[in-house]
Amino acid sequence: MNISIFGLGYVGAVSLACLARDGHKVIGVDLDPVKLDLIRTGKTPVVEEGMVDLMASVAASGRISVTTNAAEAVRDSVISLICVGTPSAPNGSQDQTAVLRLSRELGAVMRGIDRPHVFVFRSTLVPGTVEDSLRPIMEEASGKKEGRDFHVCFQPEFLREGSSIRDYDNPPFTIVGANGDAAPQALRKLFGHLPCEFRVTSVRAAEMVKYCCNNFHALKITFANETARLCEALGVDPFQVMDLVCADTHLNISRAYLRPGFAFGGSCLPKDLRATMHLAKQRDIDVPMQAGILASNRAHLDHAISKVLSTGKRRIGFVGLAFKSGTDDLRESPMVYLAEYLIGKGMTLAIFDPEVHLSSLLGANRRFIETHVPHIGGLIRKELAPVVAESDVLVVGLNEAKTVSLLKQVVRPGQVVIDLVGIGDTTGLAGDYLGLCW
Ligand SMILES: NC(=O)c1ccc[n+]([C@@H]2O[C@H](COP(=O)([O-])OP(=O)(O)OC[C@H]3O[C@@H](n4cnc5c(N)ncnc54)[C@H](O)[C@@H]3O)[C@@H](O)[C@H]2O)c1
Numbered sequence: 049m050n051i052s053i054f055g056l057g058y059v060g061a062v063s064l065a066c067l068a069r070d071g072h073k074v075i076g077v078d079l080d081p082v083k084l085d086l087i088r089t090g091k092t093p094v095v096e097e098g099m100v101d102l103m104a105s106v107a108a109s110g111r112i113s114v115t116t117n118a119a120e121a122v123r124d125s126v127i128s129l130i131c132v133g134t135p136s137a138p139n140g141s142q143d144q145t146a147v148l149r150l151s152r153e154l155g156a157v158m159r160g161i162d163r164p165h166v167f168v169f170r171s172t173l174v175p176g177t178v179e180d181s182l183r184p185i186m187e188e189a190s191g192k193k194e195g196r197d198f199h200v201c202f203q204p205e206f207l208r209e210g211s212s213i214r215d216y217d218n219p220p221f222t223i224v225g226a227n228g229d230a231a232p233q234a235l236r237k238l239f240g241h242l243p244c245e246f247r248v249t250s251v252r253a254a255e256m257v258k259y260c261c262n263n264f265h266a267l268k269i270t271f272a273n274e275t276a277r278l279c280e281a282l283g284v285d286p287f288q289v290m291d292l293v294c295a296d297t298h299l300n301i302s303r304a305y306l307r308p309g310f311a312f313g314g315s316c317l318p319k320d321l322r323a324t325m326h327l328a329k330q331r332d333i334d335v336p337m338q339a340g341i342l343a344s345n346r347a348h349l350d351h352a353i354s355k356v357l358s359t360g361k362r363r364i365g366f367v368g369l370a371f372k373s374g375t376d377d378l379r380e381s382p383m384v385y386l387a388e389y390l391i392g393k394g395m396t397l398a399i400f401d402p403e404v405h406l407s408s409l410l411g412a413n414r415r416f417i418e419t420h421v422p423h424i425g426g427l428i429r430k431e432l433a434p435v436v437a438e439s440d441v442l443v444v445g446l447n448e449a450k451t452v453s454l455l456k457q458v459v460r461p462g463q464v465v466i467d468l469v470g471i472g473d474t475t476g477l478a479g480d481y482l483g484l485c486w
Pocket residue numbers: 054055056057058059060077078079080083131132133134135146149150170171172173205206207208209
């Protein structure tokens with residue numbers, strides 16, 4: 049395939065070399081004449097393992113060329129990968145000067161081209177950029193319609209400097225954010241052979257996932273380093289501890305705890321976090337990321353409170369009270385905090401949780417209700433039906449299949465369902481559906 053690549057930094061230069069190696073004809077475009085001269089003479093513009101040999105071999109193959117002329121590059125290719133820099137502005141926002149300017153230029157080039165072309169944005173872009181800024185700019189500059197006369201899509205790049213050729217050949221996945229078939233079809237021809245899943249998503253999801261992945265990586269490094277500082281102060285070997293943490297592929301290095309839902313609670317996580325923070329304080333160890341976890345959890349609870357208040361209704365039904373589905377443990381349950389807050393605001397509550405019946409509660413749980421939240425005990429109903437009948441708003445805090453399925457059948461038109469946990473398919477739900485964050 050004939051491909052043009054705009055921006056020959058780490059991402060663009062490695063892509064140019066690898067695509068040419070794979071047999072494609074690649075035109076590199078950059079504003080920097082020094083980079084173009086290096087590539088023209090078979091040298092690498094970036095320091096990367098394997099790039100010296102690869103550049104020499106692809107230059108010798110005759111499959112690469114370079115230019116500063118965007119029009120020529122688009123005319124001589126069917127697909128363009130856009131890899132220009134998107135650095136931080138002084139206020140932390142993304143500086144999109146290069147990609148905005150280039151989009152206008154590419155749109156103007158398309159004015160004079162009468163066959164469709166696929167533009168693939170590979171620069172990291174804040175969600176919404178392609179659909180809200182770049183596509184309109186290109187349509188205006190070209191006088192043409194995206195999706196018909198040309199196509200845009202977003203494909204995040206997951207390579208890491210230092211191992212980028214290996215990462216190019218072994219990405220975690222290929223993600224293409226697109227609204228039509230043309231761009232994914234073209235990209236399958238370039239990347240479909242890679243040993244990973246090829247996923248097509250919305251453009252915004254593809255933009256967002258790049259940030260999520262990088263932020264998650266930053267969070268993991270910080271977690272390991274905070275743990276190491278605390279371990280050092282306690283005379284514990286941090287490598288042994290983190291090795292054990294990573295050995296648990298059930299709960300730690302897994303999908304567990306990564307599904308969006310309601311705030312955490314229960315008898316372990318909040319208390320153990322508090323004890324860890326106290327320990328760190330005693331040893332003068334600063335662990336700001338972990339110290340922020342409880343505050344973040346509280347913000348999630350506050351978000352749920354605002355959702356309920358935003359309905360303006362006062363008869364509230366709770367589906368779920370325990371801190372998670374399938375348990376009767378009410379200790380530090382965020383549902384209990386939410387109930388207490390709403391009662392404090394003078395709202396009327398009725399509560400159903402299949403696992404929580406005052407008559408059958410034993411030991412610590414019964415004591416918890418009787419001593420901490422005695423006013424909640426009287427609001428608990430044995431069945432879901434009276435809760436639905438008594439309420440204008442239903443707050444769903446559990447994801448137990450039988451209860452959720454029954455709930456979906458009995459909701460009345462006009463009733464508001466606030467879903468804190470992600471109950472899945474809501475087609476056919478009679479009431480107004482409000483997700484907590486979705
Ligand atoms: N570096 C990485 O490891 C990496 C990994 C994944 C994603 N990304 C993202 O990819 C993008 C590129 O990163 P990079 O590190 O390769 O950037 P870079 O700064 O190394 O290179 C960008 C290149 O774009 C060129 N350029 C600017 N405007 C141009 C224009 N109008 N036409 C042609 N060329 C132009 C610049 O001269 C420069 O050579 C960024 O958005 C970055 O966040 C980078």
